[in-house]
Amino acid sequence: MELLCKPIGKIKSPFKNKFAVPRQAGLIKEIHSKITFNKSYQPSLSLQGLEGFSHVWILWGFHLNNSDNFKAKVSPPRFEGKKQGVFATRSPHRPNPIAMSVVELVDIGPDHIWVKGADLVDKTPILDIKPYIPEYDSIPDARSGWLELVRESIDEVNISMNCKTKFDDYFERIDAQKDFINSDQLIGFLSNLIKEDPRPMQSRDSSKENVKEDFVLDIYNFELFFHIKDRMAEIRDFKLKRGPRAS
Known part of the structure; x- marks a missing residue:
């Protein structure tokens, strides 16, 4: 069937x-x-x-x-x-x-x-x-199996001063007004996303040569550029997309 x-x-x-x-x-x-x-x-x-x-x-x-x-x-x-x-x-x-x-x-x-x-x-x-x-x-006493052995992958997420200033200046043009009231909230949200470590498995082994460390996140109406090495991350820049804002 x-x-x-x-x-x-x-x-x-x-x-x-x-x-x-x-x-x-x-x-x-x-x-x-x-x-x-x-x-x-x-x-x-x-x-x-x-x-x-x-x-x-x-x-x-x-x-x-x-x-x-x-x-x-x-x-x-x-x-x-x-x-x-x-x-x-x-x-x-x-x-x-x-x-x-x-x-x-x-x-x-x-x-x-x-x-x-x-x-x-x-x-x-x-x-x-x-x-x-x-x-x-809701099952409050449920067990999580092998997930109980997993820990957060990124210890700290920082943002460059130039990028922070840019978010402050361009916040009104970013299509995220329904979710955040200011750029600090938006940056906190992006930091939490990165802290979950979105890297594919092949980019997490720093012992290998030519491991990818720079990434681009396509979200809302902009692209976010950030760097991850080992367990540290830095938000370095973002670029607004062209075209009308989403409704």
Whole structure:
């Protein structure tokens, strides 16, 4: 038997590609995202009753995966190259590329909802949403398996003085007004993203030659340039993109 899943909508997110997207929902709580539903699912009716819930589950598809090859064991990015069974991880490379995230429900419109804390790339297809019910979904004494051995990878994130001044000067032109009230909040958010260590595994072994240390994050309407070596990071510059600001 085969199951056919049709997207019910898409999400609008500040993350323009997979690099540096939070590894789990809720890690970076400041992010606002908008889920717009297809008209065929009558959102003005199908969203009725959701307003009483503070959080929702989002089921969504890993639409940017470009490999159909199944691997029974994978290397989680933060587990120093050690492999685990794919069903013991939340790797996007799985038999059915389906993910789920718990997010805070902020607002409900006629054909959309606003949420906070999502870990989705812009334009990700949404397969379903369900209310989060603490009585059933919260398990305070649950264990975290091999994740209990994982620690933060970046000890400190600094920002150059020139870049800090530039953020202060250009903040009004950055398309992040819904999430942050000033440049200090935005810089704190970016620092937390980098502290989660978005580097691919091959860029983390400093003993190898020609290891990549400079990275670019495509987010909101700008590109962020930062440097990571060992467990230290520095935000060095950013560049606004051309074109109209997103609505």
